[in-house]
Amino acid sequence: MFRRRTPVLLTAALLAAGLTGCSTQAPARTAAPADPPKASAPAPRVPAGTAPAEAFAVGVRQLKLNRGGDRPLPVTLWYPARGTAGEAAQRNATAATGRFPVVAFSHGLDGRPVDYQVLLTRWAAAGFVVAAPTFPHTGKGTDGSVLDVLNQPADVSYVLDKVLALDAKAGDQLRGRLATDRVGAAGHSAGGVTTIGLFTTGRDERLRAGVVLAGTGLGVGTAFAGAAAPQLFVHGQADEVVDYAAGKAVYDAVPWPKAMLSLPRGDHGRALLGDGPALRVVADTTIEFLRWSLYGDEAAKGRLPASAARGDVAVLDDRL
Secondary structure, three states: OOOOOHHHHHHHHHHHOOOOOOOOOOOOOOOOOOOOOOOOOOOOOOOOOOOOOOOOEEEEEEEEEEEOOOEEEEEEEEEEEOOOOOOOOEEOOOEOOOOEEEEEEEOOOOEOHHHHHHHHHHHHHOOOEEEEEOOOOOEOOOOOOHHHHHHHHHHHHHHHHHHHHHHHOOOOOOOOOEEEEEEEEEEEOHHHHHHHHOOOOOOOOOEEEEEEEOOOOOOOOOOOOOOOOOEEEEEEOOOOOOOHHHHHHHHHHOOOOEEEEEEOOOOOOHHHHOOOHHHHHHHHHHHHHHHHHHHOOHHHHHHHHHHHHHHHOOEEEEEO
16 A cells, blocks of 8 residues: 555545555554563464575566466566675576475555565575565555455465476476475455455465565454464554554454564554564564474574664564
8 A cells, every 4th residue: 555545545445345454544553562471372283494595686587377268367476696795686587406485475555566675585595495476456556446355365376386387397496496485474454354364264284384564354354263373463553554453353363373563653554564663673583483384494483573673763562
């Protein structure tokens, strides 16, 4: 969600469907509870391992997908590549050696995957393949049909079907490079709703972890289902579109290991589109979470609190 008219569109459309919880009011700033209890849910289903210590160069490519023939889903893929780390993503670069977890990323209303490239290329440089579709009715330049968000969890599952199949596709750049048993989902705003839906009404059992950025359970509920999948929520306490309390309510309902990164001065997520202190904290914290939940790297889990505390811009409620 990026344009000024977006809060009105989102609120009006969802309320018309009988849903509640989205607010254009900035919520009161509240701190995360001190010394939160640890969750008693089962441990993640990912075997113990070690995430790559080095940073990778990043490659980028496009896939043209279409679910059912009438839902075009062009996908941007960012992935670890051979080359010099720290440079701009190179189109169709040769993939780095290794097998890398896959993270499906869902954009917000009136957004595009490229809007999040600063964050997503950092994930790829850390050793993840990021698959980011552009949705047919909520992407930039589309009809902006907000209620189509409810169809997007199925879109993401379809995208994962096709992306994971590349691991066995002869001649593909990603053949033999995908850890197909280590898959996560993430999303911002309407994409956060999509991501929550992948663990509730549209549960995709391949998913081992989720990252929800400024999301809410509107339309997809909080009936988390299936095997335990750790969740990391990130939410600004001054969010002017999705009330912080609405995101916190979904987080509270998660029955699995979880954490919530709260940004006391954070808005609806514009910091995710640039490269400032808040973005760096969000990037570092999400990377350590994904290293733990998808690589099984316990040392990364131990680094989470320090990553979240850097720069004094966020508070972490850690129940992992």
